[in-house]
Amino acid sequence: MVSVTISAAGKPPTVARGLPFTVEFPAKSTDQVTIEDVKSSIANKFPKFYATRQKLSLKGSKASLASDATLKDVGVEDGGELCVKDLGPQISWKTVFMIEYAGPLVIHPIFYHLTRLFYGTEIQHSALQKYIYAFIMLNFVKRELETLFIHRFSHATMPLWNVFRNSAHYHLLSGVALAYAVYSPTYSATSSYIRGTIRDDPRFLWAGAAIWLFAELSNLHTHLTLRALRPPGTRTRAIPYGYGFSLVSCPNYFFEILAWVVIVVLTGSWVAMIFLAVAARQMGIWALKKHRAYKKEFGNDYPRERKVMIPFLF
Known part of the structure; x- marks a missing residue:
């Protein structure tokens, strides 16, 4: 005994x-x-x-x-x-992610479809606004599905109160602030900021869509690679190899950043720039922590040439 x-x-x-x-x-x-x-x-x-x-x-x-x-x-x-x-009281990581990503999925349709409520007028949406709306909705639907069916978490729970802090980033910045900015009259089909400019050129929009789709699918691929490294119900860690991982430790973050760079370039929105800067900084902190953990755990077996998050730079 x-x-x-x-x-x-x-x-x-x-x-x-x-x-x-x-x-x-x-x-x-x-x-x-x-x-x-x-x-x-x-x-x-x-x-x-x-x-x-x-x-x-x-x-x-x-x-x-x-x-x-x-x-x-x-x-x-x-x-x-x-x-x-x-x-203290705990909440599952999966639930936290679901709550975080649900915010923009509710907020963006409200701003997109109820323009009179927020801007005092009906807005004829430009092609750019339609693209951005589709990008953001698809991005967060993808994240919800990944949370449900792909991600495996090292820790089961986190403190309950953290859900409010974590959700603020998505609900307020990529939700309310970004939606209010990009669906405003400034980006409408009749706006001088759009009409007759490169932001109204189908070739510019299609090029952005192609890069965005590449980034999202690449991000999904890296998540599937990471999932395959950890059997269900375990905390097994292994060195990831393959697409993206030959250059950086966290290609999933790099591709996520690339997708948001497309939105910044297409819109020129300062709100989108702020969200990208905040998100990239946080992902950089996470990536550096994971990179160091990989090197500490696997020592000389871990590829020395790999950068942290951005190929050849960081």
Whole structure:
């Protein structure tokens, strides 16, 4: 039998007022009991303190212990102690993504079809506005489908309150701000900004559409490559190879940026430029973190010539 004392890391959680207490695992040894088993035992005693809300660490350490690690792996013996911290209410990553991407899918049709409500007049949409509307709707429909059927997440949940912060980027910037700007009279079929200019030239629009479609399909391809690296229900990590990955660690971000560059170039909208700058900065942070993680985990096996996100530059 293995017994482990569970104490609070700092202030005792309100959802687990009975700490400290001891969990026991009859007929098991320390190399058989996982951190996930301990979390389950805590959740059994305190039902509101579910496993994804818990952060377990060694006494005197703030480092989170991996759920699939055994007590032996982390150096805890029979009669040892672990500390638990309440991460607060959690929400699944999949749900967060669904909420984020749903915003523009609702907001853009409202601005596109109810022009009198927002601009005080009916607007004859230009070909450019129709293209941009299609690009944005297809982009976020694609993201929703990828979330449902392609993406596999390393972590099951995130803090509930983060959904509001994360969603603001899409709902306010690529949603309200961008929709209000690009469906306005400035971009209408009768506007001097459009009429008789390159933005009214079908060849310009078709060229942009071709590059945008290339970027979106390439982005999808890289997501499928990443999915194939991780079997269902695992956290397996492997070095990705193939289309895009020969040049950068995160080609999915590069192709996403390229798709939005098309929208910026076609419209010349300063709102689109701001969204692109904010999004590219955030993706750059994520890409650098993943690039460093790849190099740390795989060492000399990881291709040295790969850049982080932008081929040959970064």
